[in-house]
Amino acid sequence: MASWILGLTGGIGSGKSAISAMFEELGIQVVDADIVAREVVEPGSTGLEKITEHFGDEILTTDGSLDRAKLRAIIFADESQKQWLNNLLHPLIRESMLAQLQQATSQYVILVAPLLFENGLDQFCDHTLLIDVPVEVQITRTTARDNISVELAKQIIASQMPRADKQQKATDTLDNNRLLSEVKIDVQKLHEKYLTLI
Secondary structure, X not given: OXXXXXXXXXXXXXXXXXXXXXXXXXXOEEEEHHHHHHHOOOOOOHHHHHHHHHHOHHHEOOOOOEOHHHHHHHHHHOHHHHHHHHHHHHHHHHHXXXXXXXXXXXXXXXXXXXXXXXXXXXXXXXXXXXXXXXXXXXXXXXXXXXXXXXXXXXXXXXXXOOHHHHXXXXXXXXXXXXXXXXXXXXXXXXXXXXXXXX
């Protein structure tokens, strides 16, 4: 079992996946909340069964998996539906995530979660690392990557904790608005520091 947990977070489009991949290259195991969130709604899962009961079969794609775009549109337009979905999924995600963290065998383990602070997941972490970029960069990256409107990108960012609040809460902050080669050097330094925290 890993000796401690590092919570890695950042707003949408901040580059959490790229940074967590760098830590993986250094031999550190990563549990990604987004991946776990997809696992708990895979075809055949309790999560998907409950979502289908609630929203009806039109929430499914032709192959029987969850139509994420359709679901996203519904919950961003209706706060009560968003609340219902969160109440269903958060416990399922949390349970699965904690089980995966328990099974990790690297010297420390990373929990990647976009809503680490918002969902109180930082309570399970010994240290936290914020991947930080300016809001304009988040919008540019998100619209390009997810093929969504600037408006929707802004709505998603607005639903997350403000950047300044995250900066105050995080143990460490990594500036990801520069060359990846520079970021990589800092990841290496952080990793060396984290190895001494065992």
